[in-house]
Amino acid sequence: MATAPSRTHRHRHTLIRLIDRHRRVIATLFAAVALLSATLVLRPPPGATTEVLVASRDLDPSRPLGEHDLTRRALPAPLVPSGALTSGTTTAGLLLNAPVRQGEVITDARLSDPPARAYGPDLVAVPVRVADAGAVDLLSPGSRVDVLAATGYGDPHRPRARPAREVAGDRPVLAVPDEDRRGGESGALLVIAATPGEARALAGHAATSRLSITIRG
Incomplete structure (x- = not known):
């Protein structure tokens, strides 16, 4: 009857010696578990993030942004x-x-903010000097005009000027610079939104024609 308690005593003694022999390792494990538990308790929950656009490569401002120039990235909201x-x-x-x-x-x-963007992605701002400064006085930003070019005006070899040609039709006025409103032969300046093709035509007619406007509204 004394055999079972004796075996139990021996097993317990062996376990105590094993723990005593590896007490440093066991203490280290307990410390690691305690540290991990404290970290999990104290670590704040993941914060909210916002997906923003970042440059996918070095970008040059000389050309418009393309489809693959920007990529999405999630950032913590406070950043x-x-x-x-x-x-x-x-x-x-x-x-x-x-x-x-x-x-x-x-x-x-x-981002740059081209003044003609509000009227269409393909339009550009074009300065136009009109001969009749009084007509320009009737305009304000948002007015819509046709720009006409009369060729042969003032040419002594062409006593009869040709009918004016419409160079830009139904175009919005972006600005009427007060400091550049000068009467006389210099006319008055206004800035309209026009297509690149119309801008080239206006530049060509500015040197050889008399520019005038009709007001749509």
Whole structure:
């Protein structure tokens, strides 16, 4: 009857000796478990993130943004700069106002703001000097005009001027600079939104024709 307690005593003694022999290892394991538990308890939960657009490579401001120039990246909400472009923003065709390095977050401050953009993505701002300064006085930003060019005006070899030709039709006025309104032969300046083709035609007629406008509204 004394055999079972004796065996139990021997097993317990062996276990105590084993623990005593490896007490440093066991203490280290317990310390690691305690540290891990404390870290899991104290670590804050993951914060909210926002997907923003960043440069996928170094970008040159001399050409419009293309489809593969920007990529999406999730950033912690507190680190997102003000005005950052989010992943749903349409950027194709937009222009940068300065070089951008790969990985840089694109904000609205990095984009140029062409004055004609509001009237169409393919329009440009075109200064036009009109002979009749009084007509320009009737305009304001948002007015719509036709620009006409009369060739042969003032040419002594052409006593009868040809009918005026419409160079740009139904174009919005972007600005009427007060400082450049000068009467007389110099005329008055206005800025309209026009296509690149119309801009080239207006530049050509400015040197050889008398430009005038008709006001649509």
